[in-house]
Amino acid sequence: MLELENVWKSYRVGSLGSKRLTAVRDVSFTIAPGEVLSVVGESGSGKTTVGKMVLQLISVTRGTIRLDGRDITAAGKRGLREYYRKVQGVFQDPFSSYNPIFKADRVLEMVRQTYFPRVGRSEWQAKVEESLQSVGLDPGAVLGKYPHQLSGGQLQRMLIARALLLDIEVLVADEIISMLDASTRIDVLNLLGELKERGLAVLFVTHDLSLANYISERVIIMRHGAVVETGATAKVFGDPRHPYSRNLLASVPQLHTKWADNQFHAEELEPDGDRDRPPAPLTKVDENHWAAAAG
Amino acid sequence: MSLEVNDLRVHYRTLKGDVRALDGVSFDVADGEIVGLAGESGCGKTTLGKSLIRLDGRMRHVGGTVALDGEELPIGDDRAMNKRRFKDVSIIPQYSMSAMNPTRRIGRMIADLLGSRGIAYRDLKRELVQRLELVGLPEKVLDNYPIELSGGMKQRMVMVISTLLDPSLLIADEVTSALDVSNQKAVAETLVRFRDMGFVKSMIVVTHDLSLVYQIADTIMVMYAGRIVEKASAETIVKAPQHPYTKALISALPEVGLEYGDRKLKSIPGKPPQLLNPPTGCRFRARCPLAGDECAEQPPLVGIDRGHEAACWKLEESNARA
Numbered sequence A: 001m002l003e004l005e006n007v008w009k010s011y012r013v014g015s016l017g018s019k020r021l022t023a024v025r026d027v028s029f030t031i032a033p034g035e036v037l038s039v040v041g042e043s044g045s046g047k048t049t050v051g052k053m054v055l056q057l058i059s060v061t062r063g064t065i066r067l068d069g070r071d072i073t074a075a076g077k078r079g080l081r082e083y084y085r086k087v088q089g090v091f092q093d094p095f096s097s098y099n100p101i102f103k104a105d106r107v108l109e110m111v112r113q114t115y116f117p118r119v120g121r122s123e124w125q126a127k128v129e130e131s132l133q134s135v136g137l138d139p140g141a142v143l144g145k146y147p148h149q150l151s152g153g154q155l156q157r158m159l160i161a162r163a164l165l166l167d168i169e170v171l172v173a174d175e176i177i178s179m180l181d182a183s184t185r186i187d188v189l190n191l192l193g194e195l196k197e198r199g200l201a202v203l204f205v206t207h208d209l210s211l212a213n214y215i216s217e218r219v220i221i222m223r224h225g226a227v228v229e230t231g232a233t234a235k236v237f238g239d240p241r242h243p244y245s246r247n248l249l250a251s252v253p254q255l256h257t258k259w260a261d262n263q264f265h266a267e268e269l270e271p272d273g274d275r276d277r278p279p280a281p282l283t284k285v286d287e288n289h290w291a292a293a294a295g
Numbered sequence B: 001m002s003l004e005v006n007d008l009r010v011h012y013r014t015l016k017g018d019v020r021a022l023d024g025v026s027f028d029v030a031d032g033e034i035v036g037l038a039g040e041s042g043c044g045k046t047t048l049g050k051s052l053i054r055l056d057g058r059m060r061h062v063g064g065t066v067a068l069d070g071e072e073l074p075i076g077d078d079r080a081m082n083k084r085r086f087k088d089v090s091i092i093p094q095y096s097m098s099a100m101n102p103t104r105r106i107g108r109m110i111a112d113l114l115g116s117r118g119i120a121y122r123d124l125k126r127e128l129v130q131r132l133e134l135v136g137l138p139e140k141v142l143d144n145y146p147i148e149l150s151g152g153m154k155q156r157m158v159m160v161i162s163t164l165l166d167p168s169l170l171i172a173d174e175v176t177s178a179l180d181v182s183n184q185k186a187v188a189e190t191l192v193r194f195r196d197m198g199f200v201k202s203m204i205v206v207t208h209d210l211s212l213v214y215q216i217a218d219t220i221m222v223m224y225a226g227r228i229v230e231k232a233s234a235e236t237i238v239k240a241p242q243h244p245y246t247k248a249l250i251s252a253l254p255e256v257g258l259e260y261g262d263r264k265l266k267s268i269p270g271k272p273p274q275l276l277n278p279p280t281g282c283r284f285r286a287r288c289p290l291a292g293d294e295c296a297e298q299p300p301l302v303g304i305d306r307g308h309e310a311a312c313w314k315l316e317e318s319n320a321r322a
């Protein structure tokens, strides 16, 4: 179980870090094994920052992140390596998160060297093949290839396979589908669906609401670093209570209704204010459904 | 008719042979029409857009003709095309947001561009400022460097620049793909507004996002492996597609507002063919659930209804299965 409790993040920006930008404000949520939680919101709303804190790529300014009850921010270097056996991330642009001069075999071999130095080669080989097959990749078709020789979907799946070599409990997936084609998208989404059924917890970061709707049972909508609405996906997307959520949903291009036929008028939203003040608290508006007060 | 493309063939020359990225493409774009061009990555959408503007180094015009407003467009002749670019045909290239020169202020960049067309910046400055305001950008952005604008602002800026000389045809290549939904909507609606206000006469909007292009296009063309497989009104493509590929593409799209529960969407098995040595016959054959012996022959693009064309031997069967 992954838990975020009142997590804040401020970046130092400007020359010599003279200014502060509060990118994440008082965010709390949990993800249980076998669950996909989507984080949606406009660009700059803080989604990636949340994912990076979960992956401990950046520090938490305030608040706590716990995995199975243990505070992860307190872990030292050794503790962190143990943590990465359980929590891994896959990012937006697979080509950039992957060293272009390493062939696939080498990338997977590095996992062995770092985490399983005592596992023998043939045993490892079998594990690699099993992991590739579990993400729908033919080992023969990807091993021995450089990243540019793989399609975006293949590469994305290979990175998921790499994460799976570690028997992870939590996967952070940040915009991993956005740059894929309609057809490949469904393959990767369905793969996440299978992993979820096998007990993985997934933090699915996206700005595409249709993907969030398809894959997750619960969703969080972020704006200006804070959560404005959260709950069961069907509730939040079907009966959005916060004006920002309503605007966002009305902007989604849908296949059977045109924006022009939709009688929706964008609602006036509160401008970005003092980010160091606590955001409007979430109140329960329905069973499994919470929203922040607007205005 | 604004644009008439006839049996256009454009290949990439490579050491291994020709990549047949456009292999016999024919279509028209009417005055005032917005045509959406959709299809999987690598099917030739960008190649088609570029062919109407500028063939880059390795591209060769192998056959076919293009006419704009009744006059032949000399697409194979870079010098002759130079006079037409930006003025008659203009493009917003894929990834143009990141391609803007980061070291030059935006106003200076526009002045240079106009200068290269023999037009004085000050003569167009008023019109430019008005159009910027129309898309919600203040005049002072002209003093900014591109990196100082957000993705959505940059994209609107590029749109204003590329339509400043009121071209007859605008090609917009994946202009919304990198944006979040609110910016996507703003940018897409601006394209329509530019058409409505006469800044451009007609438009080809290239995207792999069918739900988005459905919002703004009058007509949608679906490409597969270097060819057009179906063309019809946006309504028809989405609600009553005929070609097996279009059908598969549409049924693979998740939508907000539907509850999926345990229901899984189906992807299209397999991959599009290599265009270096494309297979003979119907290029969708290896992935098509209806493929049969006759598909070893290439199906022609034929009219099946007013404004609706498709290239498949088994349209009737495909329909019966719908």
Ligand SMILES: Nc1ncnc2c1ncn2[C@@H]1O[C@H](COP(=O)(O)OP(=O)(O)OP(=O)(O)O)[C@@H](O)[C@H]1O
Pocket (backbone or CB within 6 Å): B012, B013, B014, B019, B021, B039, B040, B041, B042, B043, B044, B045, B046, B047, B048, B058, B094, B208, B275
């Ligand atoms: N410079 C080049 N040299 C050789 N082949 C090329 C070159 N550029 C593109 N191609 C090939 O031409 C075909 C069409 O490419 P194009 O860029 O037009 O696709 P697209 O439909 O725009 O794809 P995307 O959706 O990824 O933008 C592809 O098979 C591609 O690999």
Ligand SMILES: Nc1ncnc2c1ncn2[C@@H]1O[C@H](COP(=O)(O)OP(=O)(O)O)[C@@H](O)[C@H]1O
Pocket (backbone or CB within 6 Å): A011, A012, A013, A021, A023, A041, A042, A043, A044, A045, A046, A047, A048, A049, A050
């Ligand atoms: N390394 C960083 N240094 C300073 N500011 C950053 C950094 N990373 C992100 N930000 C800022 O934090 C905010 C949230 O960014 P991000 O988490 O990337 O949002 P999202 O993923 O929702 O688009 C933005 O204003 C962004 O500019």
Ligand code: SF4
Pocket (backbone or CB within 6 Å): B243, B244, B245, B282, B283, B284, B285, B286, B288, B289, B290, B291, B292, B294, B295, B299, B311, B312, B313, B314, B315
């Ligand atoms: S021609 Fe044959 S292979 Fe091609 S789409 Fe039609 S049925 Fe399928």
Ligand SMILES: [Mg+2]
Pocket (backbone or CB within 6 Å): A047, A048, A049, A175
């Ligand atoms: Mg992000």
Ligand SMILES: [Mg+2]
Pocket (backbone or CB within 6 Å): B045, B046, B047, B094, B173
């Ligand atoms: Mg392209």
